[in-house]
Amino acid sequence: MPEDIQKQSILDKEVFPTGLRSMEIREFWSDELKEKALFSARTTSKAYLDRVKEVLADYQTTLGETSAGEPMTQGLQRTRMLMLEKLDELGLVERDENGDVIQGKMTNLGSSMRLNLVIKTNTELANSMRMKMVAQDPLQKILNPYFELVRNETRKNPRNWWDRWLTCAEAVGWKGVVKGTTRMIARCDSPIWSELGHRFDDCIGTDMPPFSFGSGMGWETVSAAEVKDMGLEVGE
Amino acid sequence: MGLNLQVSLPASLKGEGKLGKIESRKESILLAGGQALQKLLRNWMRELNSSRSKHGSNHFTPSGIHDPVIDGNNVSVGIFIPGINRALHDVIIRPVEANALAIPMHADAYGTSPREYNNNHPKGSPDALFRPKGKDYLAKNDNGSLVVMYLLRKSVTQRQDRTLLPPAEEMSETALKAMHGAVEAILST
Numbered sequence: 001m002p003e004d005i006q007k008q009s010i011l012d013k014e015v016f017p018t019g020l021r022s023m024e025i026r027e028f029w030s031d032e033l034k035e036k037a038l039f040s041a042r043t044t045s046k047a048y049l050d051r052v053k054e055v056l057a058d059y060q061t062t063l064g065e066t067s068a069g070e071p072m073t074q075g076l077q078r079t080r081m082l083m084l085e086k087l088d089e090l091g092l093v094e095r096d097e098n099g100d101v102i103q104g105k106m107t108n109l110g111s112s113m114r115l116n117l118v119i120k121t122n123t124e125l126a127n128s129m130r131m132k133m134v135a136q137d138p139l140q141k142i143l144n145p146y147f148e149l150v151r152n153e154t155r156k157n158p159r160n161w162w163d164r165w166l167t168c169a170e171a172v173g174w175k176g177v178v179k180g181t182t183r184m185i186a187r188c189d190s191p192i193w194s195e196l197g198h199r200f201d202d203c204i205g206t207d208m209p210p211f212s213f214g215s216g217m218g219w220e221t222v223s224a225a226e227v228k229d230m231g232l233e234v235g236e
Numbered sequence: 237m238g239l240n241l242q243v244s245l246p247a248s249l250k251g252e253g254k255l256g257k258i259e260s261r262k263e264s265i266l267l268a269g270g271q272a273l274q275k276l277l278r279n280w281m282r283e284l285n286s287s288r289s290k291h292g293s294n295h296f297t298p299s300g301i302h303d304p305v306i307d308g309n310n311v312s313v314g315i316f317i318p319g320i321n322r323a324l325h326d327v328i329i330r331p332v333e334a335n336a337l338a339i340p341m342h343a344d345a346y347g348t349s350p351r352e353y354n355n356n357h358p359k360g361s362p363d364a365l366f367r368p369k370g371k372d373y374l375a376k377n378d379n380g381s382l383v384v385m386y387l388l389r390k391s392v393t394q395r396q397d398r399t400l401l402p403p404a405e406e407m408s409e410t411a412l413k414a415m416h417g418a419v420e421a422i423l424s425t
Contacts, residue, residue, distance in 0.1 A: 006303070060300050060302075060316040073300075073316045076295075077347060077348060077349055078349075080352065081349060081351060081352040084355050084356075085355065098357075098360065098361040098363075099361045100356060100357050100361045100363060101355070103356075123299050124299060127298075130303065134271070134303070137264075139261075139264045139267075139268070139418065139421065139422070140271075142421050143268060143417065143418065143421055144271070151282065152282055152298050153297060154286045218298060221271070221275060
């Protein structure tokens with residue numbers, strides 16, 4: 001299997017230990033740094049982040065073969081386990097008096113919630129980065145010049161993205177935003193994407209999905225023909 | 237497990253046909269077909285994610301659909317989602333590294349292997365796993381009551397589930413339509 005862009009985009013990242021909280025990262029780091037760095041809030045161990053980079057690069061790729069001779073994919077569970085083992089080796093897991101990992105606490109690097117968040121956020125950002133790169137192809141600019149904000153994963157208590165969409169569309173004067181539809185579609189280069197990733201308190205501070213931690217949101221491409229067929233107007 | 241879906245350049249576009257005039261853009265045309273197939277699959281996985289999960293914690297996520305890869309007159313899209321091969325046939329799972337497969341039987345065990353569970357609840361913890369002598373399960377002690385956490389099995393058969401992928405005709409039609417669309421776009425520029 002040739003090298004995948006998504007995997008490569010994780011391998012190309014620079015490990016960047018930091019003691020900053022997510023809000024501070026959003027405020028003080030440039031978007032460029034956030035895109036290039038592999039980091040996690042309040043994670044100062046380079047050894048751990050090196051391991052995170054290694055296992056994330058293998059996430060959702062083929063590890064080997066099953067006994068039935070079919071390719072085996074590294075899933076979320078194994079990725080999380082490998083990260084926890086590294087944290088344990090470095091003594092960075094918070095455990096209670098029984099030795100159990102303290103769960104439900106985001107500041108505990110070893111809690112399943114935190115590990116899932118690190119894996120999902122980095123993978124989704126890499127996925128969006130890949131889509132952004134593909135969208136820059138000259139033919140793609142003609143065929144699929146739009147992105148649609150879509151829900152990739154269900155949530156028990158989803159945030160109201162439609163409200164956010166309208167707020168951000170107003171803020172950027174509807175520039176590149178498709179009007180007259182309840183679908184959240186805009187040109188790939190519309191400023192609305194950056195607005196969605198910076199405007200709200202829970203934002204990551206990037207111009208691509210998932211925009212906010214644990215949002216479950218992603219992009220899908222929309223063709224020029226589809227927007228034309230729907231007879232929709234695009235903000236200038 | 238992973239799966240590779242492949243689409244070929246349609247005969248109508250090969251050789252002396254339209255493609256002859258725009259041979260240098262063959263890769264772009266194939267890429268358009270691969271991307272359309274990728275989009276169809278991503279949307280399919282989103283639908284599976286919303287219909288099969290209460291908490292969005294299942295494996296069916298669009299990020300498991302990889303980029304199209306071009307090889308000669310073919311383009312393929314890789315799907316790296318655990319269990320996707322069940323779309324094509326029954327799957328018999330046997331342990332690769334361990335002696336047995338561990339089937340989660342309790343909400344706390346779901347989505348977690350015994351190895352990960354043991355990391356979270358090491359020996360000495362009241363919630364630590366143990367295997368009662370002669371039994372084929374792993375359990376924990378809950379105030380004197382035994383709670384079965386995992387069943388241990390030598391193999392498990394998962395039945396084919398064709399609904400994990402869109403119909404084959406829909407996949408090939410989507411890719412072909414996109415390739416024709418790309419040709420038209422190239423010819424019109």
